[in-house]
Amino acid sequence: MSRIQGIVVALLPALLCCAAFGGDGSDYHVNKDPAARLFRLSPFAHGYIHGYEAGFAMGDDDVQMGRGDQHIEKTGEFRDADREYQRAFGDRENFRAGYREGLVVGYHDALTGGEFRALNELRRLATGLESDLVVSSADAGYDGGFLAGYRAARQDHANDCSGAPASASKEHFCSGFLDGYELGDSDSGAIATAQEHAPPPPVAAGNRRAPKR
Numbered sequence: 329m330s331r332i333q334g335i336v337v338a339l340l341p342a343l344l345c346c347a348a349f350g351g352d353g354s355d356y357h358v359n360k361d362p363a364a365r366l367f368r369l370s371p372f373a374h375g376y377i378h379g380y381e382a383g384f385a386m387g388d389d390d391v392q393m394g395r396g397d398q399h400i401e402k403t404g405e406f407r408d409a410d411r412e413y414q415r416a417f418g419d420r421e422n423f424r425a426g427y428r429e430g431l432v433v434g435y436h437d438a439l440t441g442g443e444f445r446a447l448n449e450l451r452r453l454a455t456g457l458e459s460d461l462v463v464s465s466a467d468a469g470y471d472g473g474f475l476a477g478y479r480a481a482r483q484d485h486a487n488d489c490s491g492a493p494a495s496a497s498k499e500h501f502c503s504g505f506l507d508g509y510e511l512g513d514s515d516s517g518a519i520a521t522a523q524e525h526a527p528p529p530p531v532a533a534g535n536r537r538a539p540k541r
């Protein structure tokens with residue numbers, strides 16, 4: 329084998345990898361993750377995990393560099409919230425809404441020395457999905473409920489899904505609402521616990537995050 333052939337053979341797995349992960353339908357979460365059926369069903373939950381992963385990495389970075397809280401809400405990631413979005417994921421606005429929630433929570437978890445909790449939470453919710461919700465594409469009723477339930481929990485409102493829009497299947501909306509509420513409740517709990525144990529680190533003066541990274 330020539331030297332060039334050797335290099336091509338050595339690189340082949342990498343080339344295959346990136347071709348396989350480049351286009352629509354190649355996203356890890358909706359294809360390989362144990363919570364894939366939840367991510368396919370709910371663009372909000374899917375956006376949430378993308379945001380959480382990005383936020384956690386950014387928070388970890390700021391901790392490692394001793395930068396303190398850099399106000400994640402002011403970053404380009406928060407503003408755009410859809411850089412990793414693909415049309416096959418479903419509703420773009422719900423994906424963005426979830427991305428922003430996940431970004432803030434993931435950033436906060438990393439900054440306060442918390443664990444990377446989100447995937448375990450979402451996998452647990454995915455395991456509990458009713459069998460009629462195990463479908464291969466987004467379900468607007470479930471997804472809208474998930475978003476509404478998540479926000480209700482974060483704003484300390486009652487766990488009450490009676491506000492389903494007339495257009496949505498009430499059952500699917502309520503299933504989503506319950507699951508979103510559980511996630512929001514667990515996020516609020518984690519944030520409250522972190523605040524009890526350690527006040528947020530002070531903002532490092534004169535060391536703002538660059539607007540894009």
Ligand SMILES: [Zn+2]
Binds near residue numbers: 355358374378
């Ligand atoms: Zn994904």
